[in-house]
Amino acid sequence: KLSSGLKHIKKSAGIVAKQGSKINFSWGGAAKMVLKVGLAVAAAGYALLKFVDVNTRASHELSLTSQKLGIAVKELSVLKFIAGQSNVQLIQLTNAIKTVSEKAVANSSDFKRWGISLRDVNKKTKSGLRLFKDAAKVVSELGSSSLKAAAANQLFGESGVQLMPVLEMGTEGMEKMAIKAKHVGAVVDQWSADMASTFQVEMKNASTAIGGV
Numbered sequence: 001k002l003s004s005g006l007k008h009i010k011k012s013a014g015i016v017a018k019q020g021s022k023i024n025f026s027w028g029g030a031a032k033m034v035l036k037v038g039l040a041v042a043a044a045g046y047a048l049l050k051f052v053d054v055n056t057r058a059s060h061e062l063s064l065t066s067q068k069l070g071i072a073v074k075e076l077s078v079l080k081f082i083a084g085q086s087n088v089q090l091i092q093l094t095n096a097i098k099t100v101s102e103k104a105v106a107n108s109s110d111f112k113r114w115g116i117s118l119r120d121v122n123k124k125t126k127s128g129l130r131l132f133k134d135a136a137k138v139v140s141e142l143g144s145s146s147l148k149a150a151a152a153n154q155l156f157g158e159s160g161v162q163l164m165p166v167l168e169m170g171t172e173g174m175e176k177m178a179i180k181a182k183h184v185g186a187v188v189d190q191w192s193a194d195m196a197s198t199f200q201v202e203m204k205n206a207s208t209a210i211g212g213v
Contacts, residue, residue, distance in 0.1 A: 075129060111131070
């Protein structure tokens with residue numbers, strides 16, 4: 001079991017060392033040190049990689065959420081950044097996107113009331129994320145706070161008002177936030193998320209093997 005654990009530790013370190021620079025892992029160099037010193041100090045290496053584990057977990061979770069919602073990891077990471085900057089939880093945004101998606105399928109008249117088209121220029125039903133952004137644009141352009149609240153609640157349900165810090169940005173504000181997210185390194189692409197997921201699997205295998213020693 002110990003041998004198996006060490007194997008997974010080394011494999012985890014290899015993932016970070018070889019791919020760290022591509023996915024902005026600042027600890028890629030540290031992982032290379034784990035490989036250089038060898039398995040004789042694997043315990044120290046394992047402790048280091050546990051630190052890396054915490055930093056990759058968020059990307060891994062984004063990947064899982066992406067699969068559930070059908071939203072690209074990159075878009076989801078931008079939403080997460082926007083949520084964090086607005087004191088809103090990511091799950092509140094994803095729930096709102098699910099709500100508008102369900103209403104679109106049901107051909108809800110709520111969208112028509114606020115002048116939001118359910119279909120794009122090609123007559124295809126818009127994605128939940130596209131509808132969310134369109135709805136945010138409408139809310140942001142409404143005159144009074146009471147009207148904004150009414151629109152938010154009708155389009156997104158009872159929790160609509162809680163999303164106001166994001167909705168009031170409108171599409172233009174969200175685009176600016178997306179640029180900022182990229183500038184600070186908060187955007188995660190699919191490749192990076194996949195690497196993080198692979199790392200998570202190896203660390204879990206290592207933890208299981210070492211825990212059984």
